[in-house]
Amino acid sequence: MKKRKLIPIGEAAKLLGVTITTLRRWDESGRMTPVRKSPKGNRYYHWGDIEFLTSELSKMARGWAVSKKSFPEEYYCRFSDIFQARLIQLETLLAREDSTKNIFSLIISIVGEIGNNSFDHNLGQWPDTPGIFFGYDLVKKQIVLADQGLGILETLKRVRPSLKSHDSAVKVAFTEILSGRAPESRGNGLKYVRKVVAGSNINLFFQSGNAKLWLYGGSSELAIKKSRDNVKGCLAFITY
Amino acid sequence: MHLLRIKFMIIELRKFGTTLISRQTGKEAFLAFQPALEKVKKDELVEVDFDGVLTFSPSWGDEFLTPLLERYGEKLILKRSENPSVNATIEILEESLGKKFNVE
Numbered sequence: 001m002k003k004r005k006l007i008p009i010g011e012a013a014k015l016l017g018v019t020i021t022t023l024r025r026w027d028e029s030g031r032m033t034p035v036r037k038s039p040k041g042n043r044y045y046h047w048g049d050i051e052f053l054t055s056e057l058s059k060m061a062r063g064w065a066v067s068k069k070s071f072p073e074e075y076y077c078r079f080s081d082i083f084q085a086r087l088i089q090l091e092t093l094l095a096r097e098d099s100t101k102n103i104f105s106l107i108i109s110i111v112g113e114i115g116n117n118s119f120d121h122n123l124g125q126w127p128d129t130p131g132i133f134f135g136y137d138l139v140k141k142q143i144v145l146a147d148q149g150l151g152i153l154e155t156l157k158r159v160r161p162s163l164k165s166h167d168s169a170v171k172v173a174f175t176e177i178l179s180g181r182a183p184e185s186r187g188n189g190l191k192y193v194r195k196v197v198a199g200s201n202i203n204l205f206f207q208s209g210n211a212k213l214w215l216y217g218g219s220s221e222l223a224i225k226k227s228r229d230n231v232k233g234c235l236a237f238i239t240y
Numbered sequence: 241m242h243l244l245r246i247k248f249m250i251i252e253l254r255k256f257g258t259t260l261i262s263r264q265t266g267k268e269a270f271l272a273f274q275p276a277l278e279k280v281k282k283d284e285l286v287e288v289d290f291d292g293v294l295t296f297s298p299s300w301g302d303e304f305l306t307p308l309l310e311r312y313g314e315k316l317i318l319k320r321s322e323n324p325s326v327n328a329t330i331e332i333l334e335e336s337l338g339k340k341f342n343v344e
Contacts (some may be wrong), residue, residue, distance in 0.1 A: 074336065080262065080264070084259075084261070084265075087259070087261070088259050091259055091294060091295055095294065102324075104294075104295075105294060105295045105323055105324055105325035105326075106324050106325055107297070108261070108294075108295040108325070108330065109258070109261060109295050109296065109297040109298075109325040109328070109329070112261035112262065112299070113257075113297055113298065113299060114263075114296050116261065116262050116263065116297075116299055120263055120264075120299075176274060177335070177336045188298045188302070188332050188333070188335075188336045189297075189298060189299060190333060191335075191336070192297070192298045192328065192329070192332045195328060195331070195332055196328055199328070219327070
C-alpha cells in the first residue's frame with residue numbers, strides 16, 4: 001500500500017478494526033487525536049499513528065515498557081555492545097535497499113542516538129530491568145526501541161530541578177541544549193533527532209512517563225500530549 | 241621561487257570504524273589518538289576526512305570533534321562530505337557549541 005500522510009476517519013477505522021464512533025470517542029478522550037482541516041471539518045488521521053497502533057513490534061515494546069510483559073529474547077539488548085552490533089546489521093540491510101540507500105545514515109544515526117541515550121543515562125542506575133528492546137521490520141519500515149530506565153523527567157531533573165511534569169521534560173529534551181549527564185554541558189541527541197525528522201520523511205512517536213510526542217517527517221512541529229498509561233523509561237517508534 | 245608549504249595532519253575517521261555513533265567509542269577514539277596529536281606542530285593544520293564513514297552521530301562527534309575544535313580552532317578543517325549524517329551532525333554541533341567548523 002502506498003503510504004499517504006493523512007487517512008480519512010472511515011478508512012482509519014477499518015485499518016484499526018474499530019468503529020467510527022470509537023474513533024470519535026478516542027478523539028474526545030485524547031487517546032488518538034485526528035487532524036482537522038477546519039474547526040468543524042472532517043477528521044483525518046496520520047498514517048504514522050495508524051502504523052503505531054497496529055504494529056506488533058510496538059505492542060510488544062509497549063507491553064514491556066508499561067506493564068513488564070515478556071517478549072522474545074531476540075529483541076533484547078542487555079548491553080550497549082549488543083545494541084551496537086545489531087544496529088550495524090540494520091545499517092547493512094538499509095544500505096542495500098533502494099528505498100533507503102540515500103537516507104540509511106540518518107535513520108541509523110537517530111536510532112543510535114535514542115538507543116545510546118538509554119544506556120548512557122541509566123549507566124549504573126537502572127531502576128528496573130537493564131538494557132533495551134530493539135526491534136525492526138524492514139517490510140513495514142518500522143523500528144522500535146524501549147527501555148525501563150529512569151525516563152526523561154528523572155534524568156533532566158538532575159540538571160533542572162524545576163521540571164515537574166513528563167510533558168515539560170520531553171519538550172525540553174527535544175528543544176533545548178541541556179545535558180542530563182551533569183557536569184557535561186552537552187546534550188543534543190534528541191534535538192538532532194528532531195532536526196533529522198524535520199528534513200526527511202521519517203516519523204517518530206516517542207513516550208516517556210505519561211508524555212507522548214509525535215514528530216512527523218518534513219515538519220519541526222512538536223505535538224505533545226498526556227497519555228493514560230505510563231511508560232517506565234522511554235519508548236520510540238520510528239517509521240520511514 | 242618559494243612555494244608556500246602548508247603542513248597537514250590528516251585524520252582518516254574510517255580508521256576508527258565506519259559506524260561512528262556512541263559517546264563511549266568517540267571518547268575512546270579521541271584518547272587513543274592523543275599520541276598522534278602531540279606530534280602536530282604549531283603551524284600545522286589538522287584535517288578530518290570522513291571518507292568511508294557510513295554513519296556519523298552527534299554523540300561520537302561531540303566526543304571527538306568538539307575537543308579538536310577547542311584545541312585547534314581555525315586550524316581544524318573538516319573535509320566536505322556528501323554523507324547526510326555527517327552534515328546533520330556538524331550542523332547540530334555548531335548550534336550547540338555556538339561556533340562554526342571550518343568545512344572545506
